[in-house]
Amino acid sequence: MFSLGVEEGDQWLWLPEPSHGYSVRGAYSVLTSKDLPLVDSAAEMIWHRQVPLKVSVFAWRLLRDRLPTKSNLIYRGVIPSEAGLCVYGCGVLESAQHLFLSCSYFALLWSLVRDWIGFVGVDTNVLSDHFVQFVHSTGGSKVSQSFLQLIWLLCAWVLWTERNNMCFNDSITPLPRILK
Known part of the structure; x- marks a missing residue:
């Protein structure tokens, strides 16, 4: 100060x-x-010894809305507001919340993953709450929670990678194929 x-x-x-x-x-x-009063449970969960550092740093930026999404690039004056629509083409401003939780294409991954794991859940509209809820959704042991933590971080990383593929390579991978 x-x-x-x-x-x-x-x-x-x-x-x-x-x-x-x-x-x-x-x-x-x-x-x-x-x-530390600023550390919440989601922030603590991004640092996992089995996760590559670049993925943890990505998650740290994601939960703090510091990724170069189109809405953040518009805010910083890097791109014009006309270029801010979601890369999938759904007609909505591309923010982290939209991309990871609301987009009709990308958000579908969470349902597919829950079906694959075998549990039912309702997604929240806040990324940090989504992360915590996903990890604790089965109410299982520490090992189970650690596994779900890894799954969430991997899915978020894959979604961001796929978004960048669409944005920079004009490539669309069907979601079921992403899970393979």
């Missing part, structure tokens, strides 16, 4: 220790603290 004053010089403040200022030890203490 910074403060601007007319009678005093400008200064940067390190909020965890404003009197002592920033230190590597202080930053390490903040990062390793168990009392």
Whole structure:
């Protein structure tokens, strides 16, 4: 944080220790603290030792709406608003929520995966809630939850990869074929 004053010089403040200022030890203490209020259960689940780091970083960006979806590119002024429709052609602005949960093409993958695994579920409209609900949907053991965690991360990664294939290679893969 910074403060601007007319009678005093400008200064940067390190909020965890404003009197002592920033230190590597202080930053390490903040990062390793168990009392981080900003960490939710979905954010904790993206870091899995069996998931490649690039997939975890992707999921971290997805849950924070930091992927280069067309709506985010419009917001940043990279593309014009006319170019913001979903790559599948459903006529809706391409946001992360739309792409992963509402698109008539991409969102269908979650139903196919649930059918394959053998459980019934209702999808929520919030990505982090969808992730948590999917992982805990069977109410099973830690091993079962870990498996569902891997499945969700893999599906999200596959959906993003397929979206990019459509966007940059003009290639459409039928969803049942994606599951093979």
